[in-house]
Amino acid sequence: MSIYRNVVWFMKGFQEYTKSGYEAAAKHFTPADLDVNLSGRSFMITGANSGIGKSTALEIANRGGTVHMVCRNKGRAEAAKDEIVEHSKNQNVHVHIVDMSSARQVWEFAQNFSQNNSLHVLINNAGCMVNQRELTEEGVEKNFATNTLGTYILTTVLLPALKKAEDPRVVTVSSGGMLTQKLNVDDLQFEKGTFDGTMAYAQNKVKERQQVILTERWASQHEGIHFSSMHPGWADTPAVQLSMPDFHAKMKNKLRTEAMGADTTVWLAVSAAAAKHPSGLFFQDRKAVATHLPLAFSRSSPQEEERLQATLEQFANKFKP
Template identity: 80%
Template structure:
């Protein structure tokens, strides 16, 4: 089955996820959707010092939004801020240092942030793909800690702040790679069998899509969406998937093309005419399963995912 899923997914990717796929899809985009003034609106973007996160931050800053860059590395974060301010002519760009793999720090940051700041839109973009199984100092597998648990805690902790805002949104940058994975609640931290970093990442991205659907059902006041940026030429792709990058580098999207749907979901009025909880690619809601791939989960398994995350997350709450 995994061979079938991977083959179907790769063919789909060659047609849709490449730069050519973006250019074909862009013919139906409505340019006016992004013609917005974002002054007075506050945006938080995790993993914002490079790649898709930085490209999205720049587009939002250009339109006058207040931008909060959430980054691990102070030097790279400050350099990204200087670059964004210079290109956007918007001084309202702020750096916050946070490692999304540290659940305690994510809780502490979220609590402290909302005491001093309003928030209209959260963009969960930070992610990692570690190819050898690593455990954080808290004893949590690193991919899961960053991609799933960190995203779960930050979103959960900031929901009260979002609910106080007008037109609040949460956009989670997932991946089309999740289409090859069925949710496996019995092994969330990849303790069984041989470890495969690419599949661990895809499993985390499936978890993010399911969480987006659950949050949308539970918090009607907030518009939730997840999305696939396509195959983009980012530092993360170069470092985590060097073989894939070498084979595909001439077909990859630019960072701005990868970020386009993130920005559209975060700022356009058109995005919120779509139901909350959907998965998007190139400004369109798309299926979350490949045909005949048997990747659908039962409602009970989705419940178990959320319960397991809640249990683990609150263990680390200060």
């Protein structure tokens, strides 16, 4: 990444991604957008036991929606569920224990779920940022396995169930960090050069260039489902505290709350206003925004983007039950 791109991105982030950036944007929100009754609608949220995922789950439960929490740790998931049920008085909150870094687990869960449940909205929120290169038991680099491959498999397998629903949507939580990244199909698992966890996160997370590209491609391929990706801003979440301690220490007084970070996710998942936008766009604070910085040279060719999807399909089929 060039110094220019980093400086431009950080200046943009300091102005827009912080708590003050949210407060400035919120002055233009339409509060009635979230005044909805979600009874009878089913929502799946990955990584729902903490941070933005948990805040999203609570907001949906508060509005009467059925919530399916997809989490890795049973103890933390059950504790979060109990808290959500207590605050929302909504009993329709369910926990599913799935390790999103395990392609086989994701396959099996998604297939079983789609056979036995209805689904209106999928929210791809789970992610990780491992700062040392680490392989899963299946031999896949852990950031890529969790943030891209797991999300790809879950979304792809659940598409038929979503197509049966009224007003189906797929929302993917991404990150402004991907604005500095160009797709590199030739090194999806960061096998070349020095491993950089922060760069890997920007490249392939929910918060990432690969998922933004997948959102755009899915939108063009699956008419009838509304796809979107979004940046929550810089929020004070357990994941940020753990994976980016220096950044958190320097910025903690300026970081958004978890609810602020979740606001656009909830808006995209439940509001009629969000569905009026074309499918496939990238959002920040309830507005569609550009996916590339000026002069950042981060654009990829249609051929590279097609190759990304083909490569993920090959990966996914390798682990299909």
